[in-house]
Amino acid sequence: MNLEQLKKFRIRDHRELPEQVYERMTRTNPYLKQVHDYPDLLLPHPTLDQIQQHWEPLRERSERVHVEIGCGSGGYLQAWASQHPKDAFLGFELRFKRLTLAARKLTQAQLTNALLVKDRGELLGEYLPEKSLDILHVNFPDPWPKKAHRKHRLFSREFLDRLLIFFRESGEIRFKTDHQEYFRMVLELLQNHPNYKIGALTEDLWNSPLNEENIPTEFERLFKSKGQFQVGFLTAHC
Secondary structure, X not given: OOHHHHHOOOOOOXXXXXXXXXXXXXXXXXXXXXXXXXXXXXXXXXXHHHHHHHHHHHHHOOXXXXXXXXXXXXXXXXXXXXXXXXXEEEEEEOOHHHHHHHHHHHHHOOOOOEEEEEOOHHHHHHOOOOOOEEEEEEEOOOOOOOHHHHHHXXXXXXXXXXXXXXXXXXXXXXXXXXXXXXXXXXXXXXXXXXXXXXXXXXXXXXXOHHHHHOOOOHHHHHHHHHOOOOOEEEEEEO
């Protein structure tokens, strides 16, 4: 799907529904309501005015700008934001529960250098001016393993081309996945792109020296405890 098609899939504010319908929905999924409890940290239905009010000041006063696409329940983003308090972090996530849990983590950690948005990462151009992004983090994105569905994958030549508009000089991609075919596909895309150069690279992160500096996601911790899979990790610079 192109960007205009993706925008059509944005969910409208459930509070605009008839009251009885909204209350019934929140009884089934209480996170539809709880997601609004963190107005300074979480934008469940971001508007241009909200982006300018909450994100622009944060971005403009930061040393570096990070984006995490698919930030889940926020453990990875919280760790990075804690370690780099002078940087600004923007986390994209689509699930209400994960966003709410991420906002709780940021609140408990008393972090003020991060913002969460319920939106698709492909639409990051609505949040960033040109030449303003330093590091893009993508951890365990949906691999869409069936061949017929691979067109839905986040990474493509078009996506890499579009990122170049937003990256500053020496911009960096940090990518992790447990899906080996997807990992090799992304690696090949980057190796064949004239504007990217591979930095760190391993197909078995947990048994690599690179694991010493690895910040695991909640998903990663869960499956590492079960010893069930192998994680590929790479960085690329432009």
